[in-house]
Amino acid sequence: MKWKTLLLSISFGTLFILASCRDDPYKQGRILYQNFCASCHMDDGSGLAGNIPPLAGADYVAQHQEALACIIRYGMEGEVVVNGTTYNNPMEGIGALSDFEITNVINYINHSWGNDYGYMTYGEVKKALANCSED
Amino acid sequence: MRPFSKLGLALSLLLLFSTACQQQAELPILSPKDDRGSFLPVPDFSFVNQDSMPVSRATFAGKAYVADFFFTSCPTICPVMAQQMLRIQRHFSGDSRLLLLSHTIDPGRDTVPRLKTYAENLGAIPGKWHFVTGDKDSLYDMADDYYNLVVEDQNLPDGFDHSGRFTLVGPKGYIRSYCNGTSPEEVGQFIKDIETLLHEMEDATAQH
Numbered sequence: 001m002k003w004k005t006l007l008l009s010i011s012f013g014t015l016f017i018l019a020s021c022r023d024d025p026y027k028q029g030r031i032l033y034q035n036f037c038a039s040c041h042m043d044d045g046s047g048l049a050g051n052i053p054p055l056a057g058a059d060y061v062a063q064h065q066e067a068l069a070c071i072i073r074y075g076m077e078g079e080v081v082v083n084g085t086t087y088n089n090p091m092e093g094i095g096a097l098s099d100f101e102i103t104n105v106i107n108y109i110n111h112s113w114g115n116d117y118g119y120m121t122y123g124e125v126k127k128a129l130a131n132c133s134e135d
Numbered sequence: 136m137r138p139f140s141k142l143g144l145a146l147s148l149l150l151l152f153s154t155a156c157q158q159q160a161e162l163p164i165l166s167p168k169d170d171r172g173s174f175l176p177v178p179d180f181s182f183v184n185q186d187s188m189p190v191s192r193a194t195f196a197g198k199a200y201v202a203d204f205f206f207t208s209c210p211t212i213c214p215v216m217a218q219q220m221l222r223i224q225r226h227f228s229g230d231s232r233l234l235l236l237s238h239t240i241d242p243g244r245d246t247v248p249r250l251k252t253y254a255e256n257l258g259a260i261p262g263k264w265h266f267v268t269g270d271k272d273s274l275y276d277m278a279d280d281y282y283n284l285v286v287e288d289q290n291l292p293d294g295f296d297h298s299g300r301f302t303l304v305g306p307k308g309y310i311r312s313y314c315n316g317t318s319p320e321e322v323g324q325f326i327k328d329i330e331t332l333l334h335e336m337e338d339a340t341a342q343h
Contacts, residue, residue: 048214051217090208
């Protein structure tokens, strides 16, 4: 009889671990986002009215996946149109993040606040970063 | 049973009155005092707003206002503060007795046109939310008067150390409340304080 209890607890245990993993699949990305991005783009990705573009439900993010890594590392300047609104405030790059960390931040953004923009692999991000046009 | 229920009624009435009184409670005066123990109002100032109009204490005569310190290119706490100031503006959009006053601490870069663009993009209501610039020392001195900490520090990523505090000033120029402008919870309580102050102003006009 004892092995049944053991089996039961193991399967429940596994279920529990799986469930808790599913809870926070982008842990590093989330922490990095909160430390480096949230003060401007906000915890909920909503940005700041007219001055800082949103990342949540943002057409620009969905359509410029290959550009995100370079923007995060080197920042961006000039006008950018997001969801029909023109924004024109410079963003500073975050030089401190490694290629791997940038991948995690992108995947966190891609799957947060209702976003469903797919996955960027480490290889794709590395390649994108090697080809950033620094201007 | 009967005396018990009477007691219950009396107790609940008492409770009702005491909570009603609490909501009407006055805000304390937090301004510093002079040698004779009288409260000192916020000193006069002379700045220029996003529409190139002069802004001084006279602009806020008989009004309540929230003061804060920021700069447009600030990558740290200012966007969150601006979002919370927007929340306050939204909450009191229909009440002309409450105004907002945001001072730049970076007057070198934050010119009038730049403040104008920033304010318009935010959706600041003209005449309600003033974004002001002026003499740097005067701006920093005022920060002191509003119990705000502002220090230039080139070692920090944005070049400034500032506390992000919102300060509520009453119609007589006294400081009545303040909160951490980067904390939505504290700003929630702060909004209640503003409501209390506006009630108090109503009572004051009713008396005269």
